[in-house]
Amino acid sequence: MEYKALLIFCFILLYRDSKGASCPHGWTSHAFSCYVFIEDLLIDFTESTSFCNRIQGKLVEIESEDENNFIRNYLLHNTTHTQNFWIGGTDAVFENEWRWMSTLEKMGFTDWSPTQPDNYMSHQDCAMFFLSDNYHWNDHYCDVKAGYICEREIEEGSSVIG
Ligand SMILES: [Ca+2]
Numbered sequence: 001m002e003y004k005a006l007l008i009f010c011f012i013l014l015y016r017d018s019k020g021a022s023c024p025h026g027w028t029s030h031a032f033s034c035y036v037f038i039e040d041l042l043i044d045f046t047e048s049t050s051f052c053n054r055i056q057g058k059l060v061e062i063e064s065e066d067e068n069n070f071i072r073n074y075l076l077h078n079t080t081h082t083q084n085f086w087i088g089g090t091d092a093v094f095e096n097e098w099r100w101m102s103t104l105e106k107m108g109f110t111d112w113s114p115t116q117p118d119n120y121m122s123h124q125d126c127a128m129f130f131l132s133d134n135y136h137w138n139d140h141y142c143d144v145k146a147g148y149i150c151e152r153e154i155e156e157g158s159s160v161i162g
Pocket residue numbers: 091092095096119123124125126139
């Protein structure tokens with residue numbers, strides 16, 4: 001009985017969460033994050049990281065297939081379909097040890113294109129959604145200019161939960 005009550009309570013929290021949660025203007029919500037997709041000002045990996053930090057976010061970090069599907073679908077259907085998009089992951093420290101920038105944690109979920117990462121010419125250290133591979137991931141030269149996706153936590157409104 002208590003277990004059931006707990007389940008209902010969690011459901012209400014989640015429901016309120018999704019109803020009351022909001023993203024800043026111009027950002028798109030999915031699950032517990034807000035995303036902004038930028039393809040009009042193409043910049044390199046380092047510039048993308050600082051740009052996202054300046055707008056209180058981070059270069060997108062993808063923890064699950066669900067999150068990846070959401071972003072890929074967005075890129076395939078809601079962009080001009082002409083650009084690559086930086087992801088906040090790099091193997092610049094140790095070759096072929098891919099980590100997320102904000103935490104330096106090793107990547108769990110990945111969606112590399114079948115032939116990637118190939119570290120082409122021995123210095124491709126930054127991850128991106130690659131247009132030519134139908135927006136699966138590729139490692140590319142970090143100084144290449146591309147679009148980018150910033151991510152930030154969804155705002156809970158006035159209520160503070162857990
Ligand atoms: Ca590399």
